[in-house]
Amino acid sequence: MILRNRLKERRAALNVNQQEMGRLCGVSRQTISLIERGDYSPSVTLALTIAKVCGVTVEDVFYLQEEEENGQQQ
């Protein structure tokens, strides 16, 4: 299972840049960038904070996706 997210869309809906989003969530711009790219899985605390800032539930921002066949074979 891979953790995916819709943070970029949620951030666009809030009309804030990564820097501002990071400030609202108490993390750096790089961390927001890493999460959006799927290169970093946030802690439960951070995931909840992000969801709270976006005004949605955690499941609206983060979701699990089955690994693809090719990915499993590798």
Place this chain on the structure above:
Amino acid sequence: MDNNNEIKKANRKAMPKFMLIMVVSLLVGSTTGFCAAKYGLNTLADGMKSAGAFFGAYIAPWLMLAAAVIAPAVCVPIYKSAKKLLSSWDGENEETSDAIDKKLSIVIWITSAALILSYFLIAASYSGGFETFENENSVVSFFAGIVGFFAILVEAVIIQQKCVDAVKKTNPEKTASVYDTKFQKKWMDSCDEAEKIMIGKCAVKAYSATNTVCTVLAIALAVCALIFGIGFLPSLVVCLIWIVNQSVYCREALRYSKAGNKIS
């Protein structure tokens, strides 16, 4: 049975690397032994000492001066290109911010390496003792080295401060000054969870590399103490670094095993 097979498979996989290390060790050992037998231990030791004295008196000072010129010649253009990217950065483009971070990290890496190199070279310059001042050429070299050493110190502080200030522009949450005696603690405190994980991963790599280097050096220096009569001080220093490295790691591991991620 499956577990047994897996253990055998892992052993078979690791065997070529282990054999390679053994062969290299054999070659190094036999070459050293051959040289020692052919030329005599004393001749070899004297040759090494003469080479070391020559390096300290005539090469190390000029290397320091060269490092004082080369380090900024390499770092300043990279820093300037990072600054140029920074001024054109819109605060959003990830490729640009990654490029800025990479360039600044390279500059900090080079200046740190130059600084460490200068500590070694100044010690090498001093190693001749007061005999250095008996020869006019070596006195000139010595003072050239001193100039180079202080130049590297100043350059490293200024360039690194500039880099940290540039990093602070892309990361406004970071406010620590490089001139602050508690810089590292303050910087760590301003790092978020992702940055702390990254620092942790880097620290484990550094811990592992230091252990490997200390192991190799401890063996090499023990052999050198026997062959070249270099004394036990180098071994003591290496083992001290090794013990500190191991002890700090083990102490922190014990603390974290009890407290989870509640220790910063």
